[in-house]
Amino acid sequence: MRNAKGSLIRPTPLPESASHPVVTPLSPSVVYASETPDALDDQYEGRVHGYTYSREGHPNADVVAARLDAMEGANGGVVTGSGMAAVSSVLLGLLDSGDHVIGGNQLYGRSLRMMKEDLPRLGISTTLADPGDVEAVRAALRLETKMILVEVVSNPTLRVADLKGLAALAAERGILLAVDNTFTTPRAIRPLEHGADIVIHSLTKLLSGHSDVMLGYVAARDPALTERMRIFSITTGMTPSPFDCWLAERGLLSFDLRFDRTQETATALADHLATLPGVKRVLYPMRQDHPDRFRARDLLGEQGCNMVSFELEGGRAAANAFTRAADGLSFAPTLGDVGTTLSHPASSSHRGLTVPEREALGLSEGFFRVSVGLEDAGTLKSIFADAVAAAMEAS
Numbered sequence: 001m002r003n004a005k006g007s008l009i010r011p012t013p014l015p016e017s018a019s020h021p022v023v024t025p026l027s028p029s030v031v032y033a034s035e036t037p038d039a040l041d042d043q044y045e046g047r048v049h050g051y052t053y054s055r056e057g058h059p060n061a062d063v064v065a066a067r068l069d070a071m072e073g074a075n076g077g078v079v080t081g082s083g084m085a086a087v088s089s090v091l092l093g094l095l096d097s098g099d100h101v102i103g104g105n106q107l108y109g110r111s112l113r114m115m116k117e118d119l120p121r122l123g124i125s126t127t128l129a130d131p132g133d134v135e136a137v138r139a140a141l142r143l144e145t146k147m148i149l150v151e152v153v154s155n156p157t158l159r160v161a162d163l164k165g166l167a168a169l170a171a172e173r174g175i176l177l178a179v180d181n182t183f184t185t186p187r188a189i190r191p192l193e194h195g196a197d198i199v200i201h202s203l204t205k206l207l208s209g210h211s212d213v214m215l216g217y218v219a220a221r222d223p224a225l226t227e228r229m230r231i232f233s234i235t236t237g238m239t240p241s242p243f244d245c246w247l248a249e250r251g252l253l254s255f256d257l258r259f260d261r262t263q264e265t266a267t268a269l270a271d272h273l274a275t276l277p278g279v280k281r282v283l284y285p286m287r288q289d290h291p292d293r294f295r296a297r298d299l300l301g302e303q304g305c306n307m308v309s310f311e312l313e314g315g316r317a318a319a320n321a322f323t324r325a326a327d328g329l330s331f332a333p334t335l336g337d338v339g340t341t342l343s344h345p346a347s348s349s350h351r352g353l354t355v356p357e358r359e360a361l362g363l364s365e366g367f368f369r370v371s372v373g374l375e376d377a378g379t380l381k382s383i384f385a386d387a388v389a390a391a392m393e394a395s
Contacts, residue, residue: 008230034050089233094176101127105128106155147177150166163189169274203248265375273388313389317394
């Protein structure tokens with residue numbers, strides 16, 4: 001060490017310790033110093049592991065990726081800066097101009113926009129088909145089809161994909177099956193074990209669970225595909241924040257407990273909503289009136305997820321009255337928070353669709369998606385009863 005007059009600003013070594021931290025240290029450093037050019041060569045050429053520039057990887061991202069790999073039965077997964085960054089790394093990192101991709105017709109709104117507007121602009125053709133109807137997907141296949149992209153449970157209509165049938169079709173035709181597992185999570189299903197080639201998560205949602213993180217995750221069964229997606233995400237700057245990764249790890253520690261509690265409450269809330277005058281329909285995969293209930297049981301067992309969707313009688317006036325009267329609940333385009341949140345697809349996730357397109361998906365002005373939180377079930381039932389009653393008065 002130099003004296004004060006000639007002191008160096010960096011580096012200052014960390015104090016040595018015979019013990020180690022229980023909590024993963026936060027590593028916000030953008031750059032990592034190597035001893036020599038030869039040592040840096042060893043890192044870049046894979047002879048030793050080390051960090052160089054955080055856009056290319058950092059400790060907090062690797063810790064979260066390892067946890068998610070274990071949950072999904074994957075290896076070497078990639079953490080990205082958002083869920084849509086993960087979707088983009090799949091579609092743009094693996095497809096070429098001239099390729100064709102089939103997407104589920106009830107994907108998340110931004111995924112739909114990418115399918116309908118961005119991919120065609122880049123020379124990648126797209127078709128949307130019902131992921132619950134394998135023959136409809138088969139009919140959409142072309143010679144240049146390279147991938148099928150679906151959600152296990154669709155956002156926001158909670159329809160269940162025929163994952164087994166799609167996996168068999170993809171294997172038969174030698175194309176990739178990419179599955180967004182955000183709603184269901186590996187607590188309910190691990191798509192790679194059901195024949196999927198790629199699994200995607202918006203880690204922002206239920207896995208992190210506190211509405212303070214923006215992250216995504218993607219992994220493939222084939223390490224070469226994972227590496228292609230990793231390189232693409234690095235090149236395009238889809239870098240996850242170390243702090244977000246640190247927060248996400250904290251959220252993952254309580255994930256199982258949160259999932260089980262919110263799923264139990266979601267089941268009770270769905271049954272309660274079905275009894276309320278003014279509610280036209282309720283969608284929850286475990287209910288006996290759900291159109292995909294048998295497939296849901298086959299794929300998910302008893303794990304129905306924490307999402308409930310329902311449709312009010314009446315239009316926008318009823319919707320406005322409902323959210324005003326839902327005292328204590330957040331009306332916000334998100335899901336997976338510790339508190340219950342309400343989402344109105346017509347004014348948020350699917351606002352980019354035309355009215356006829358929304359109507360074709362069953363997304364009326366009275367349609368709401370509920371992300372059930374950790375509140376007491378009795379409290380939520382009371383809030384929803386009052387809010388639905390207010391909506392009926394306004395309609």
